Amino acid sequence: MWMLHQFPLCPFSRKVRLLMGEKGIGYELVRTDPWDAGDDFWAANPAGRVPVLEDRERRIALCDSRAICEYLEETVDKSPLINGTAANRAEIRRLVALFDETLFGDVTMPLLHERMKKRLVMREPPDSRVLREAMKLAHAHLDYLDWLVDNRSWLAGSQMSVADLAAAAHISVADYLGGIDWKGHDSTRGWYYAFKSRPSFRALLAERMDGIRPPEQYADLDG
Structure with missing residues (x-):
């Protein structure tokens, strides 16, 4: 296993x-x-x-x-998540790289460092300047996600793909750490709330990091 x-x-x-x-x-x-x-x-x-x-x-x-x-x-020949034409598969991989590298570097990593690692490992207070910059950059990434959601059925095209999973994974961590402000991002918020209602997401919403509590809306499925 x-x-x-x-x-x-x-x-x-x-x-x-x-x-x-x-x-x-x-x-x-x-x-x-x-x-x-x-x-x-x-x-x-x-x-x-x-x-x-x-x-x-x-x-x-x-x-x-x-x-x-x-x-x-x-x-595993079930529920393909890198799907479609060669061009569509390339777009899926492009978006996964964007989320895993740029979204992570701009938003998820600074939040993890300041609000998790400093608290649990380094025993230091977070740097408010770094947190403000990460939340500012989060808005730019959400703007792009808004565009994707407004112009496609899913982030990379007509079907759900690993690009949706990658984006949702990073947003969920940032949301847990209080780094997501949904104001002005109704399109991405609707996509994310629908996505986190899927059975595959339930275990993530129930799990907690020792000593760090998420905001109330983290596990909310009502949108």
Whole structure:
């Protein structure tokens, strides 16, 4: 059986969990904080990052969320999430890279550093300047998501794809940490609230990071 090493507020782990949920793939969650991981974890991934997806019976250890998603897409013939024409598949991958690199770097990573790592690991107060900049940049990303939602059935085209999963994973972490202001972003808010009502999202909404409580609207499904 698959074992997924992750911690609750890792957006990349959340993306993999959403994909596995949509495809109906069973797995066991293994809580792994990279800043306090043991030798076995470092042996599985020398980069020291989650997620890591393991099947020890088959001696398989997969690292990097995009590589994991691609592997599962290629090996599980159910609910394709990198779909459509070659051009559409390229667009899906472009958006996943945008969310995993730019949205993460501008918004998710600073929020995680200031509101999670500083509190739980470094025992330092957050930098309000960094938080303000991250929330400012979040509006720019939400503007682009508004455009995608207004012009497509799903973010990358006519069907749900791993691009939707990636965006939802990052937004959910930012929302948990109080970094999302939905004012002026009704299109993306509607898409996100519909997406987080899916069965694959329920476990994420129920999970909590020790010592950090999300705002009340985090688990709200009413929009």
